[in-house]
Amino acid sequence: MVYDLQLTAWKWPFYLVRHPFEGFEDLRWKKGYNMKVALAMVLAFFLITVAQARMTGFLFDTNYVKVFNVVPYFSSTVLIFFVWVIGNWSLCTLFNGEGTLKAICCTSAYAWLPYMESMIIYTVASNILLPREGMFLTFITILGLVWSIVMMISGMKAIHQYSVPKTLLAIILTLVAMVIILFIVVLLVALFQQIYIFFYTIYTELLYRFN
Amino acid sequence: MVLKKSTKIISAIVVIAIVLGLVVSVTADRPWTSYGYDWFNETYPVQSGYVVDRIITSSELGLTTPMRSPRDVFVYESGDEVSIFIVDADNDRIIITDENFEDVRELKTFEYSDDYKVENFLPRPDVSGNIAPDDVDAYWAEVGKIGTQTTLRGPTGIFVQNFRGETRVYIADHHNERVIACDLDGKIWMEYRRPDPESFDPNASFRPSKVLADAAGNVYVCLTTITQGAVVFNEDGGFRGFYGANRVIQGATARLNYFLRFFMSREMMARRVRPTPIEFSNFTIDNDQFIYTVTETRGENVGIVKKINPSGQDVFSEEGKDDWIWGAFMSPYVYGRTFMSMMVDISVDEKGDIYLLDRESGQVFQYDKEGYLMFVFGGKGEQKGLFTAPVSVETHNGKVYVLDSTKNSLTVFKPTEFGELVLEAMSLFNRGLYEESMKPWEEVLKRDANYYMAYNGMGNAKLSVGDFDEALSYFYLHSSFGYQRAFKDFRIHYMRENFNRILAVAVAAVALIAVTHFTIKFIRKRKAKS
Numbered sequence: 001m002v003y004d005l006q007l008t009a010w011k012w013p014f015y016l017v018r019h020p021f022e023g024f025e026d027l028r029w030k031k032g033y034n035m036k037v038a039l040a041m042v043l044a045f046f047l048i049t050v051a052q053a054r055m056t057g058f059l060f061d062t063n064y065v066k067v068f069n070v071v072p073y074f075s076s077t078v079l080i081f082f083v084w085v086i087g088n089w090s091l092c093t094l095f096n097g098e099g100t101l102k103a104i105c106c107t108s109a110y111a112w113l114p115y116m117e118s119m120i121i122y123t124v125a126s127n128i129l130l131p132r133e134g135m136f137l138t139f140i141t142i143l144g145l146v147w148s149i150v151m152m153i154s155g156m157k158a159i160h161q162y163s164v165p166k167t168l169l170a171i172i173l174t175l176v177a178m179v180i181i182l183f184i185v186v187l188l189v190a191l192f193q194q195i196y197i198f199f200y201t202i203y204t205e206l207l208y209r210f211n
Numbered sequence: 212m213v214l215k216k217s218t219k220i221i222s223a224i225v226v227i228a229i230v231l232g233l234v235v236s237v238t239a240d241r242p243w244t245s246y247g248y249d250w251f252n253e254t255y256p257v258q259s260g261y262v263v264d265r266i267i268t269s270s271e272l273g274l275t276t277p278m279r280s281p282r283d284v285f286v287y288e289s290g291d292e293v294s295i296f297i298v299d300a301d302n303d304r305i306i307i308t309d310e311n312f313e314d315v316r317e318l319k320t321f322e323y324s325d326d327y328k329v330e331n332f333l334p335r336p337d338v339s340g341n342i343a344p345d346d347v348d349a350y351w352a353e354v355g356k357i358g359t360q361t362t363l364r365g366p367t368g369i370f371v372q373n374f375r376g377e378t379r380v381y382i383a384d385h386h387n388e389r390v391i392a393c394d395l396d397g398k399i400w401m402e403y404r405r406p407d408p409e410s411f412d413p414n415a416s417f418r419p420s421k422v423l424a425d426a427a428g429n430v431y432v433c434l435t436t437i438t439q440g441a442v443v444f445n446e447d448g449g450f451r452g453f454y455g456a457n458r459v460i461q462g463a464t465a466r467l468n469y470f471l472r473f474f475m476s477r478e479m480m481a482r483r484v485r486p487t488p489i490e491f492s493n494f495t496i497d498n499d500q501f502i503y504t505v506t507e508t509r510g511e512n513v514g515i516v517k518k519i520n521p522s523g524q525d526v527f528s529e530e531g532k533d534d535w536i537w538g539a540f541m542s543p544y545v546y547g548r549t550f551m552s553m554m555v556d557i558s559v560d561e562k563g564d565i566y567l568l569d570r571e572s573g574q575v576f577q578y579d580k581e582g583y584l585m586f587v588f589g590g591k592g593e594q595k596g597l598f599t600a601p602v603s604v605e606t607h608n609g610k611v612y613v614l615d616s617t618k619n620s621l622t623v624f625k626p627t628e629f630g631e632l633v634l635e636a637m638s639l640f641n642r643g644l645y646e647e648s649m650k651p652w653e654e655v656l657k658r659d660a661n662y663y664m665a666y667n668g669m670g671n672a673k674l675s676v677g678d679f680d681e682a683l684s685y686f687y688l689h690s691s692f693g694y695q696r697a698f699k700d701f702r703i704h705y706m707r708e709n710f711n712r713i714l715a716v717a718v719a720a721v722a723l724i725a726v727t728h729f730t731i732k733f734i735r736k737r738k739a740k741s
Contacts, residue, residue, distance in 0.1 A: 058687060059695055064251060130699055 009034035013041065013110040017117075020151045024107065024158035033102050038109035045112055046077040048119050057126035060134065080178075084108060087177035088156070092170055097160030107155035111148055118144025242594040243574075246587055249663060250689060252540065258659045260577070260586030260630035261611065263596040267621040272315045276302055278619040283421070286607040287371040289378060293607065294395075296369050297614065297621065298382070303363040305382065307395070321363070321391060323356045324398035331401065331447040361399070363387065368421035374428060381430060383419035390422050390432055403430055406442065406450035417442075423496050425521075431494070431502065438490045441504075455504050455519045457488040491517075497559040501526065505557040505567065515554055516567065516582075527582065535582055538569050560606040562638050568604040568613065573597060575604060575611060575624075579637055583664060586633075588624060589613065596622060609634070629658055636668055645672040663689040670697065679704060 012032045016023040118140045157167040245259040269277035279301035293310040305318040332353040334346030368383035390403040405417040421433035428446035440456035464486045491504040502519045515537045518526040538552025555570040563580030573591035590597045603614040611624040636651035649672040655665045670685035670693045679701040686694035
C-alpha cells in the first residue's frame, strides 16, 4: 500500500489500471470512491459501445446496418451494470462482504476501463487495417477483456475483504442473482401490462356504453 | 348536364387511353418478379434480364404423335448449323430440329452399322491367360448384332459432341441399361454397358440417367442409384473409374460413428449404418473441359454446384466457396439457411456463365463464372414463361431453353435490352477489361440503380485507373472483397504520398510532449525549492 498517495477523483481509475492488485486496497483505504466519476464512466461505456457499432471500419463491420436500434446497446451496458451492482450488493451483504453500495458501484465501473480502452483502439484501428491484419484487433480486445476481468475480481476481493475462492464464488452467484432479478423484472412488466390492459378494456367498454 | 363538344372528345380520348394503357401494361408484364440478393442477402427488385422469346409445343413442331414427358434437351452447334435435340422419354424417340424449329425429324430406330466396333468386345484373357468361354459367346453375340435394329426404352439424357470432325451422339437409354453412341442418322458404333462385377457392384442397377463425353472421348455416365459419382468409360468401353463423388455430410451419424469406433469391434462397426454422400443429379461440361455437377439437396453443405477440373478437384471448393449459397435462399440475418431450392439441371455457356434450373421454384438462376448471381427468371405456374415440372436447361448464343416435362413444351428465353447490357458489361468485366466495361456499367446503373454488380464493376474500373476515392465509394455499396483490394492499394499510395508530412507531425508531437513534460517538472522543482 502506498500511504502518501494523493490522487484527484478522476485519476483513480487510471491508477487502478496500472496497479490492478494493490490499487484497490489503496482505493478502499483512501476512500477514493466518487459516484460522479463512476456514473460518467458507465455513460462513457455506453457511448463507446454505440460508437464501436457505428464507426467500426467497413471491412470489420458485421452489423446489420439496415436497422439500428440504440436500446439493445443501452440495456447491454447501462442496465446490465446496475443489475450487476444491485445483485452483488444484495448477495455480498448476506455473505459478510464489507463493501457498501457506493463502493461496489465505483469499483465495478472503474474495472471496465481497460476494456473501454481496447474498444476505442479497435474502433480506430479497424478503419486502418485489413481483415487479414485483424488478429491484432482480436488480441487487443482479448487483452482488454482479460485485464478488466482481473481488475473486477481483484476489486471485489478488496472491497468485500474476501479470499480469492470466495470472491470467485460470489461473482458466480452474483451472475445467478442477476438472472433472477431480470426474470422477476420481466415478470413484473408482463403483469403490469396485463393490469394496464384490464383497465384500458374497462375504459373502452365504458366509452362504447355511454357514447 | 350539357357538356361541350371538346370536353366530350377529350374525355373519350382519356377513357380510350386508360383502357389501352391497361391492355398494354398487362401484355408487357412478365408473370414473374425479377430479383437479386443485396449485401445482406435479402431480396431486392431488379429489372428483368430475360423475356420469353417463344414457346415450342408438339403442334408447333408438327409432330404426329405429341411429346410425352420429354426429359432432356441439347443444343449442338457445328459450323454455322445449329441443331436442337429433345429426348422424348415416353415415346422412346429423339426429336431433332434446327434453331428456328422448322426442319423437324425423329430418331426412333437405331441400327448396328458396319462401323459397330465389335473389336472392343473381344474377350480378354484373365491373369492366368485363359479366356472364359462365356466371353467368347458374348463376342459372337455382338458380331451377330451387326445389321440388326434396336429401339430405345425410356431415354433420359443426350449428349452430342464434335469429336475431331465427326458428330457423335450419346444417348442414355435408361431402361435398357446402356448408353448408345451413334451418329446423326442413328447408326450405332458403340454401346456402353454395365462394367465388370469386380469394378461395379453387381447388386446395384445400372440405369444411366445422364451422359456426357469429354474431348478425349471418355464417356461419363450419371446414375442416380449409386453414390460413388459418375461412371467413366474409355472410348473403347473399358471401365475407367468413378468421377466427382460428393463429400459425406459430417452430420450426426458420422460423428457418432467416429465416437463409437473407440468401443466397437470391426464387425460391429460394419453392421452400423454408414453415412453416404448424396449422389449428384446432373452434370455438364464446358469448353475448357471442366465438368460441373449439380446435386438436388436442400441447405446441406455439400456443394450444390461443383466445378471439377480434369484431376478431380472441385474448383469452387479450392476458391473457398464451400458454403456458397446457390439458388433461392433467405437472409442469414433472418433465417440463416437456404431453403427450397432443388437444382435439377445445370448449363454453362461459352462465356462461362452458369445456369441452374430449380425444380422446386421453377426458376432459372444465372450466375457469372465466379458464382455471382446475375438474373433470376421463370417460376412455377401455368402462364407463359412459368413451368410445372422443369427438367432441363440449355443455353446457346444468349438464348436459354427450358424443357417442361408435364407441359411438354420447350420455352425459349431471350435477354432483354437491359439483360444484354449486363451481359456485355459482365463479359468485358470477367475478361479483365475493366475500363472498357465502365461504359456499359454506367448505362446499367442509369436504367437500374439497384443492380449491385454494376457497383462492383464500376469500382474495379475506377481502381484499375488508380482513382481510389471513387473506387472505394463504389465498392462501399456492394463489395467487401473489392473494398479490401482498393483499400490496400489506397493505404500504400497514401503513405507514399504523405510520408514526410506524417513523420514531421509525429516528430513534432513527440517533441512537444517531451518539452511540456520537462518544463512542468522543472517548474515544480523550483516551487518545491522556494
